[in-house]
Amino acid sequence: MDRDEPLLKVSGVTLQYKTTSHIVTATYRVGFEMLKSDRFVLLGPSGCGKSTLQKAVGGYITPTEGEMRLKGKLITKPGPDRMMVFQEFDQLLPWKTVQQNVAFALEAAKKMPKREAADRAGHYVEMVGLSKFANSYPHMLSGGMKQRVAIARGMAMEPDILLMDEPFAALDALTRRKMQDELLSLWDKTRFTVMFVTHSIAEAIKIGNRILLLSPHPGRVRAELNSATTPEDVAHLERQIHEMLFSEAAPEAAHA
Structure with a gap:
């Protein structure tokens, strides 16, 4: 794989599933790219399709529309390259x-x-x-x-990508913070690529070097954001994410 090529490319992915009465659209035409060694966070409110999207990357759900490619190869099923x-x-x-x-x-x-x-x-x-x-x-x-x-x-x-679906959500606050620190310490040692799902703004900012912000149901890309390092930048990013998540009008996808 070319060094400059994305590790994962998601193109216009719509994900749907059936209930007993109707079809639910979990995500609508979502697109993004992940690079090797990314700490890539899917952030959004409950029901925005972030876990469903990650399961599709894992090969457990087939997109209704669009495609996902890992190292240029179409994802069609689960594999040990995604844990x-x-x-x-x-x-x-x-x-x-x-x-x-x-x-x-x-x-x-x-x-x-x-x-x-x-x-x-x-x-x-x-x-x-x-x-x-x-x-x-x-x-x-x-x-x-x-x-x-x-x-x-x-x-x-x-694996090529470690998929983590709210892995610390069930832990108490102190243990959760410790596990976040330990995950970042492990990443410093091996620079593995991780896709991390959370609905916590603070956790997303701490864990991610890149954040994909999804709108409420059905999930669409609201913004792609880079990480913050200084306390001032963190506070600004928190306000920015909060405003985008809870504003009445859903703007077009933004990049920062």
Whole structure:
């Protein structure tokens, strides 16, 4: 893949699903590009289609209109090049230890021999600070620790994109802030590419180097925003996002 080419290109994607009575349009003609090592945040209110959009990137939903391409190839199904981390704490296999949970994904994908999978799993368990708990089972872990295991499992696959759907939403405020800091620390070490879904403006600004702002249902692109670094820029960006999300009229997509 050319260095200047986008890692992921989403072009005019409309996503719909059926209920018992009618068809719901989750997103309407959404388009954006992700670059390698992006911390790309999908931000918007509940019901704007951000999780649905991420599932489509994961290959679990087929667009009604438009297309998604990863490294130039059309996304048609799930694959180990896109690993997901959810907010639920029960995403780990309860009968396997921390080490085994991380290694299992590698073994199931047949990426490498069992011994090599164990070595790589150990590396990523250490990276998320859980070496002392490598032989513990999920029921012995706190919510934050379970999320670290899920992140280690996703990173161990070394996917093109790590997909994170509000992974810290179910945590208490202090643990959530700590997990945000730890995620950024991990990113500093490996510069992995992540797509992060949230409805928290503060979390989006902290996590993302780029933010795609989606309008209320159906989700459309309201703006593409770059990250802020100084406290003054952060405050300005917070006000800007709040105004765009809650203004009565939906402006055309803006870039900042």
